[in-house]
Amino acid sequence: MAYQPAVKQLLDQINSAEGKAIPEMTVQENREGLSAFYKDLVGEPQEVAKVENVQIPTHDGEQIGVRIYTPEGNGPFPVVVFYHGGGWVLGDLEVIDPIMRWFTNECETIVVSVDYRLAPENKFPIPAEDCYTATKWASENISKYNGDPKRLVVAGDSAGGNLAAVVPLMAKDRGGPDISLQVLLYPVTNFDTTTRSYIENGKGNYLETEAMYWFNDHYLNSEEDKKNPYAAPLQAKDLSNLPPALVFTAEYDVLRDEGKAYADRLREAGVPVTHTQFDGQIHGFFWMPVIMDDAKKAMAQIKNEMQKQFSTNV
Secondary structure: OOOOHHHHHHHHHHHHOOOOOHHHOOHHHHHHHHHHHHOOOOOOOOOOOEEEEEEEEOOOOOEEEEEEEEOOOOOOEEEEEEEOOOOOOOOOHHHHHHHHHHHHHHHOOEEEEEEOOOOOOOOOOHHHHHHHHHHHHHHHHHHHHOEEEEEEEEEEEOHHHHHHHHHHHHHHHHOOOOOOEEEEEOOOOOOOOOOHHHHHHOOOOOOOHHHHHHHHHHHOOOHHHHHOOOOOHHHOOOOOOOOOEEEEEEEEOOOHHHHHHHHHHHHHOOOOEEEEEEEEEEOOHHHOOOOOHHHHHHHHHHHHHHHHHHOOOO
16 A cells, blocks of 8 residues: 555655765764654653663673563553664664653553663674573563563564564573563564565665665674574574464565564464554554554554453453
């Protein structure tokens, strides 16, 4: 279908703006640019009952931060461990903060936002290992924060969607933790840029093919990493016995086809899957609730799926 009106207006603004493209800027320029771009699209930060910043140890002796958001109510609450997008290179706890507050209130859940280490300073597999470590930490410690580790969800968007697909694979291979649901918002699941969605959408649709080359080169160490399921979950030989999945894709997104392919592979492996494609939509819409109604629709679907999985009001 045609672009949604809000999408068309945003793309017209982006494509007519003067400035450098992602591959033409430094890492730091891109990090600052991401924060500035989303500032007016994410909405004002909502109040939540409690916000706590905690440092946790990593697998390699370092530390990373997690930000724990708690909703109003008595609990114990379900727990969503969220990994932000940004191509494994951009993004932080501050950029995603308004979305995490919204998520906490809408779904009446504790949200653990993970400040995983970024590439290129920390290439694959460090971001994935950090996210697994944070999820394991949440499973073992979140009861101290009025969370229910038996109702544990992993979620993420874009590169964070990649990480939210990878962590259940790691958990399966490593004997836990138990994950109840994986929420994959327009995830990276492979590094094949010859798909139809790359060919159709690779220029002028916000996330461009050249930008993905830039992100991939900063994240991966070598061509061999593209075959590693912990980098490209679509490369996994066995996707059975993974948690139920919500997979969201956008029609005008280069990542559309690999998101659908991963949903199809999960379904073929016997994993309960709900795949929703948002027609007329572009990559990144979940961070744009001020202008994109689809962000609110996706959030409502996440809430409904959590209620379904846990059979309680969440």
